[in-house]
Amino acid sequence: MTVLAIIPARYASTRFPGKPLAIIAGRPMIAHVWERAGAARSVDAVVVATDDERIAALCRENGMDVEMTRADHLTGTDRLAEVAARRKAEVYVNVQGDEPLIDPAAIDSCVGCLKDAMARGIEVGTVYLEDATEEQQASPSCVQLVPTTDGCVMTFSRLPVPSGFVEDFPRTVHIGLYAFTADALAKFAARDPGPVERAESIELLRFLEYGDRIACRPVPPGSIGVDHPEDIARVEAILAQKNQSASQPNGTS
Amino acid sequence: MTTVAIIPCRYRSVRFPGKPLAEINGKPMMWHVYQQTLKCKVLDAVYVATDDQRIEESCKQLDMNVLVTRSNHPTGTDRVAECMTTVDADFYVNVQGDEPMIDPTAITAVVEAIKASDNPRVVASNAYARIESASDAVDVNNVKVILCHDGTAMAFSRQPIPYPKGGEVAYLRQLGLYAFRKSALQIFSELTPGPVECAEGVEMLRFIEHGHQVQMIEVEDKSIPVDTEADLNRVRRLMKDAGMAGT
Numbered sequence: 053m054t055v056l057a058i059i060p061a062r063y064a065s066t067r068f069p070g071k072p073l074a075i076i077a078g079r080p081m082i083a084h085v086w087e088r089a090g091a092a093r094s095v096d097a098v099v100v101a102t103d104d105e106r107i108a109a110l111c112r113e114n115g116m117d118v119e120m121t122r123a124d125h126l127t128g129t130d131r132l133a134e135v136a137a138r139r140k141a142e143v144y145v146n147v148q149g150d151e152p153l154i155d156p157a158a159i160d161s162c163v164g165c166l167k168d169a170m171a172r173g174i175e176v177g178t179v180y181l182e183d184a185t186e187e188q189q190a191s192p193s194c195v196q197l198v199p200t201t202d203g204c205v206m207t208f209s210r211l212p213v214p215s216g217f218v219e220d221f222p223r224t225v226h227i228g229l230y231a232f233t234a235d236a237l238a239k240f241a242a243r244d245p246g247p248v249e250r251a252e253s254i255e256l257l258r259f260l261e262y263g264d265r266i267a268c269r270p271v272p273p274g275s276i277g278v279d280h281p282e283d284i285a286r287v288e289a290i291l292a293q294k295n296q297s298a299s300q301p302n303g304t305s
Numbered sequence: 306m307t308t309v310a311i312i313p314c315r316y317r318s319v320r321f322p323g324k325p326l327a328e329i330n331g332k333p334m335m336w337h338v339y340q341q342t343l344k345c346k347v348l349d350a351v352y353v354a355t356d357d358q359r360i361e362e363s364c365k366q367l368d369m370n371v372l373v374t375r376s377n378h379p380t381g382t383d384r385v386a387e388c389m390t391t392v393d394a395d396f397y398v399n400v401q402g403d404e405p406m407i408d409p410t411a412i413t414a415v416v417e418a419i420k421a422s423d424n425p426r427v428v429a430s431n432a433y434a435r436i437e438s439a440s441d442a443v444d445v446n447n448v449k450v451i452l453c454h455d456g457t458a459m460a461f462s463r464q465p466i467p468y469p470k471g472g473e474v475a476y477l478r479q480l481g482l483y484a485f486r487k488s489a490l491q492i493f494s495e496l497t498p499g500p501v502e503c504a505e506g507v508e509m510l511r512f513i514e515h516g517h518q519v520q521m522i523e524v525e526d527k528s529i530p531v532d533t534e535a536d537l538n539r540v541r542r543l544m545k546d547a548g549m550a551g552t
Contacts, residue, residue, distance in 0.1 A: 207460035218506035
């Protein structure tokens with residue numbers, strides 16, 4: 053089964069313009085993501101999908117495969133669907149361009165989650181953190197994932213769901229890693245967003261609103277997204293720590 | 306195809322003990338619910354289900370069908386599921402015993418929704434109504450529902466879902482009016498409540514959390530649940546004005 057990792061990368065960003073090109077520990081953020089996606093054992097090839105010539109040029113200079121996509125995509129998944137229509141693979145995995153610390157094992161979990169679920173006729177897989185920290189929950193970009201007992205997603209919300217009105221519930225946080233079949237991406241692109249997706253501004257809700265199930269799997273914590281320029285320093289500190297432990301004789305990474 | 310209505314009535318209630326027997330215009334509250342339910346032409350029979358002898362006596366005196374059930378049911382649906390063992394039917398509709406002004410057309414609508422569903426994942430149907438005010442949307446006593454395009458419930462929560470990041474939202478409130486296929490009650494009683502159901506205290510999540518579906522049906526929300534003495538007085542006046550006297 054061929055697995056293609058796609059990293060959607062936009063230059064324009066309200067909070068952080070030019071984010072994919074931001075330098076982290078001497079290299080652009082997109083190069084960090086590229087390297088981590090390539091390190092995932094389940095991934096056969098990696099491609100950056102962008103509408104921006106500056107990002108494309110940087111990719112070519114650094115030997116990173118890149119696909120130019122339309123500039124008017126409303127979501128990252130629409131961008132993925134455009135690439136999937138040109139590049140044949142059995143599974144497409146979306147790796148966010150602003151997750152320079154993404155754990156390659158989490159990408160493997162996401163791909164594995166979809167591959168296992170395909171036997172049940174499910175065409176989308178994703179992963180989440182169990183027992184999210186208060187800091188993770190406080191982030192405005194934090195999305196809660198409510199899992200079902202049969203390993204699927206009941207819903208996503210920017211509200212802390214379920215409510216914990218009667219009993220406590222461990223807060224789960226969705227991670228921006230999604231795996232799709234080619235059919236799922238084609239369906240996504242052909243459908244209009246529904247009222248729940250529009251309200252929450254969470255594109256995966258489109259599958260749920262149209263009655264398609266999404267398989268999900270918990271992964272260990274580790275990845276930190278970069279939403280603001282000030283997040284860079286935090287990421288660099290974590291990278292420095294990791295490199296230090298790697299250079300020691302008993303290092304594990 | 307037979308359909309029966311079950312009106313679960315408990316005597317014990319933290320806020321209002323003996324609630325089903327509370328007198329409204331000369332008759333107990335549950336009698337009014339029963340009369341409203343009898344008006345539905347889609348039903349073959351109506352029963353009160355109770356664990357209390359006083360309620361059972363009162364039903365018998367007033368010529369109402371009554372089923373005596375165990376007293377340790379955690380939810381009203383568990384009580385309905387027990388009735389399935391004594392009264393056989395293809396469909397069961399659960400009508401709350403504390404809504405004496407329940408609209409018979411709402412009961413009919415929820416029964417027809419489950420009968421009409423040809424989706425094999427749909428095991429039950431449930432009524433909902435539009436929420437008109439922001440305070441009703443944030444009230445944790447109101448369970449909100451978000452829908453899929455085919456009208457099945459995606460999720461229920463006491464949080465005001467969906468979060469309105471992308472603009473204004475029409476909030477929807479789940480009502481305590483459910484209809485079940487017979488197989489659904491079997492499924493319900495065999496499944497263990499999952500962590501999401503336990504967190505929210507919403508029994509319809511039992512189905513959704515285990516991968517089944519619930520068909521939602523919009524009704525006009527004209528009913529007033531009686532939770533307090535003040536609610537009772539309000540309902541007494543309204544019913545008197547509407548000519549819904551018990552004599």
